[in-house]
Amino acid sequence: MFTRRPGSLLRRPLGRRFAATGVAAVLLAVGAGLAGCSSSDPASVAACASPGVDDHxxxxxxLYPDSxxxxxxxxxxxxxxxxxxxAANAAGGVHGRRITYQWRDDQGVPLPNGIGARELVEQRGVxxxxxxxVAAAGSAAYLTQRGVPVTGMASDDIWTRAPNMFAATTSTGAAVDTQGQFVQERGGRRAVILQTALSPAQSSAAESYARSLVAAGVQVLGTVTYTSGVDDPALVARRIAATRADTVVGVIEPHDLVDVVDALRGGGYNPKVVLSANGYDHDLLQTYGPRMAGIAVPVFYRPFELGGPGINAYVTAMHRFAPQVTQPEQDIAVAAYISTDIFLRGLDLAGACPTRARFIEALRGVNSYDADGLINTISFRVGPARPTTCYSFVQANTTGSGFVVVEPNLCGHLLNP
Known part of the structure; x- marks a missing residue:
């Protein structure tokens, strides 16, 4: 799944054109072997009139939900x-320019997402x-009309249609049977899905999981809502136990899932399979320990436990440039890292005087991108995007002290609408 190909460009400067192999923009290599993200020659810096670009x-x-x-x-x-x-700026930036950013809180809601995008583009000139x-649909039409390049995590099918939007994983509203296969292979036959009330994004994800389970022959007994601070975990656990489900799929925050599973087990009911839509986070293990035991999580990138140059570069960069996170081994941080790497790749390909149009055109021409082995190879070329169908599955061990890779590369099929 994640074999490192010969000729990796880990140590090549970003300022030089990447070869067609599409390996990710330069990842960090600290110490004497720092990889260059661009030529540091001042002559490579051109005066540009593009929004957000100056000589330096x-x-x-x-945009992300800070609240x-x-x-x-x-x-x-x-x-x-x-x-x-x-990592990129420590190695010289891209074509001699440092990359900076300004952020806005979209609250995970489309309206604030659209407002934040307009402010960043029109007032801040990014x-x-x-x-x-999960709310990118709130700004997608506006950003597409303005020709503003966007990278990130695909939260709905707009990412598969907009020519200016690029994502490493296209796990959008479309469903695949991979998660259902995993549950079925682990002995799950009757499932309950846990989700938060009044969250359209989580409702869509829950629906996709339900379709995945049914396609793999797992009966979905229903959906149970749980909201931390509102619902009693013990009462929710009793509702799940009453269904006689052998599988619990959590499309909720991981710590909420832990509370419900803990209540289930405390009441003497132990599901065969507990699958969480997210939560591959070593900080959770330190917080919850044995309470995390047995919880499995699908991940679209190379699990930390498998190691490799890409993982090592990520961990090193996190320790050096994001020391506020004591446990860098968590999925959202990796997804953000990869999303940023994609943007750096587009900037490099756009040349010494980048324009938005050139960025989009050049990145759409990339047929083989793998973030230096962090993900399976994908293409950004124009055409119908396919949802991610291959995942690794990790599971908290019996003591909750670490994750174990229980499926290094499980591939399924796209389900018809």
Missing amino acids: QISLGV GPVAGIYAAARAGIDARLG FGLIELS
Whole structure:
């Protein structure tokens, strides 16, 4: 799945044109072997009239939910951005320019997302955006009409249609049977899905999980809502136990899932399979320990436990440039890091005097991108985007002291609408 190809460009300067192999923009290599993100020759810096670009830096915008019902899931998003940009700037920036960013809180809601995008583009004059949000649909039409490049995490199918939007994973509203296969192979036959009330994004994700389970032959007994601070975990656990489900799928914040599973087990009911839509976070292990035991999580990138140059570069960059995160091994930070890496790749390909149009055109021409082995190879070329169908699955061990890779590369199929 994640074999490192010969000829990796880990140590090549970003200022030089990448080969067609599409390996990610230069990742950090600290110490004497620092990789260059661009030529540091001042002659490579050209005066440009593009928005957000001056002689010395390029300014980007970031949208993510710093508040609201899904804020906890995205808490480490900016750390991943800081790590990747820190590595790039320490190595000379892109074509001699430092990359900076300004951010806005979209609360995970489309209206604030659209307002934030307009402010960053029209008032702050950013070159493009990194969107790490479930609410990107709130700004997509505007940004597409303005030709503003966007990279990030695909939260709905707008990412598969907009020519200016690029994501490393296209796990959007479309469903695949991979998660259902995992549950079925682990012995799950009857499932309950846990989700937060009044969250359209989580409702859409819950629906996709339900379709995945049914396609793999797992009966979905229903959806149970749980909102921390509102619902009693013990009461919710009793509702789940009453269904006789052998599988619990959590499309909620991981710490909420832990509370419900803990109540289930405390009541003598132990599901065969507990699958969380997110939560591959080593900080959770330190917080909850044995209470995390047995919880499995699908991840679209190379698990930390498998190691490799890309993982090592990410961890090093996080320690150096995002020290506020004591445990860099968490999925949102990695997703943010990769989303930022994609933007750096587009800037490099756009040349010494980048324009938004050139960025989009050049990045759309990339047929083979793998973030230096952090993800399976994907293409950004124009055409129907396919949702991610291959995942690794990690599971907290029996003591909750670490994750184990239980499926290094499980691939499924796209389900018809």
